[in-house]
Amino acid sequence: MQIIRLQTDARAQELPKIGEAYYNYEVRTLFPERGDIFDRWGNLLAGNVEVYEIGVALDEVHYAKSAEAIARTLSEILERPGYTEIKVAAETPYEKGKAEFITIADFVPAEKIRQLEQKIQEAKDKGSPINLTGLYWVAHPMRYYPENDLASNILGFVNFLKRPENVAECQRDGDWCGGHLGVEEYYDGLLAGTPVQVRIPKDPRKIDNLPTIPPGSSLILTIDRELQAAVEHIADQARESSGAEAVTIVVMNPRNGEILAMTSTPRFNLNRYWEYPDIINIPAFNRAISQVYEPGSVFKVLTMAGGLDSGAVTPESTFLDVGSYTVGGIPLHNWDYTVWGTQDMTGCLQHSINTCLAWVANQMGPTRFYQYLEAFGIGRRTGIDLAYEALYPMRRPGDTDWHEVDLGTNAFGQGISVTPIQMITAISAVANEGKMMAPHIVKAYIRNGQQVEVSPKLMTAPIKPETARTLSEMLANALVNEASPALVDGYRLAGKTGTASIPTEQGYTSPLTNASFVGWGPVDDPQFIVYIWMEKPSASPWASVIAAPVFHDVVEEAVTILRIPPDEVRQQMKQP
């Protein structure tokens, strides 16, 4: 009975601790070193550095009367706290169990400690050692981001001011604990590793060895550091020149869903995250995944894909544009109220004719149209491995808030909200023979000394390969026909602009727009797909004017950094 009681009684859980105290064992929790984060080439993006906690043992300081010397010495080396604060802290009366040790400073850089040690040594060499009895400094790791603000929207950060030892206290306070946002939060458990409780004998004769604590897993991202830096530079320039509130750019490999670069402005120095309270909120931190918006005409790619794949239209189908098209009793107009006359489907995409795409959706019918959107993942999260992916539910026929006119407006990207990552993932199916690969940011992880590769995952195949190829050709021809500034010499590219009015409570009354562009290339062997979103640009509201040149700049950098030769060179290289 006594054995059962000891096994089940909650108070019995305390017995081992009491036993340890009696038998001179100390139970200590060891925290593993947090795993590193690298780019795809092995460049370190997040690591750890050595910092120190400095404190005083009050009884020793009191006994040795060293408070003044400690305050003087430390204040000469540390920027904060000052002489008076240190002296007051060091002179705190010792109280057993209540005031035994006081931390004077934490996260002190290693070089400051080297200075302190040098100072002590110099004084000793001169024959007048400084009385620093009771002063202690202990090393511990601190998260460090050597690239400062590079890829900050992807990485997130670790709230290192709350050390792993204080996580329970941190959670109680409702503060961020451990990794926050981005990869750091999504993979927090993996990166942080598992703390281990060990029994350490106080009797030195009984010490044999301390268990080795495996470090947290390290991550190798799909990001290319050079491309990321170039894309961030382009985004900053585009924001400045366009007067946009924010610029978001995503570059993905459509073949396997690897994110090669992803940025949204503003970014910030991850090593000083506490200085940016305004942008450390979820939607603003990484707009590519956490901010939904009405995409406008880039959505027409999906409508046309559904139309072609379902057989509702062919590239040769013609539409007579008279300037408006009525769906559900409501007339819909083109973006500039132009009348385009008879157009084939390539012309509809080239001139971005709203009425034509509303007609295509109408030809498909609501059931098929929304089935295709669902197949493209609209209304669902992509599942990208970053914290806080946003979702705006898609209204479908049968929902109380769905109206017949929505079929027409949704066809050209109005009345439907998505994130840039949803859009690039959906449209990547057109670039990748109809197959939609799951977007992901982690390429491999290192655990227990072994590198485990993350396999690309096929999400779905919403359209047939021939549909994808046909639509790619149509979009490539459309870019050429309109002599788009998105074009890059030597490379055949497919793409689509999107200028979307921003809805207000009174409807689409604001003159402000969201300008987007999606494009990929080379068309015969797509190796990248780029999505650009410029929020409320002031220089021009039109995506063809401000977003298309940004795409051009990104592609120029991408083909150089990813070492993609021009089409002609590629064709020559293919020949034996």
Added chain:
Amino acid sequence: MDQTLLQAYRESPWRTQLKWIGASLAVLALIALIAGIYLTVSARATEVGYQITHLEATREAQTLEIASLRAELASLTSASVMAQRARELGFQPADMSQALYVAVDPSLVRREAQLAPPASSKPEPLIKPAYKQSLWDWMVEEVLQWRIKGRGIKP
């Protein structure tokens, strides 16, 4: 009445005393020896215990230092620093119009990060299991094998 005279011998007291002293000294020497061995072993164990503690602390410090140095190296070779250094050395970003593409051997192509052995490759143990087996383990294993064979159970 006949009287038989028996001669009795008795060990001289000094010899008995000497024996006792000798035996006591032997016991004392034995105790001293055991105590000496115990003290030596304890002192050695304590010393080794402290050495282990010290080495563990050193290892921890060095692990931290390695991480720090890795981060410092990454900082010195960060994208922005390298771009700045390249500019100072007179380099300029590659322009597509200047790019020259040549066919190279696949072994010369830049490879993606392989920072640890792949998960599938399990390293061979450096020491054969037989060398790490205690006599007791060996005996237990042999007995088990013998029993399995005896019962005709296929392993």
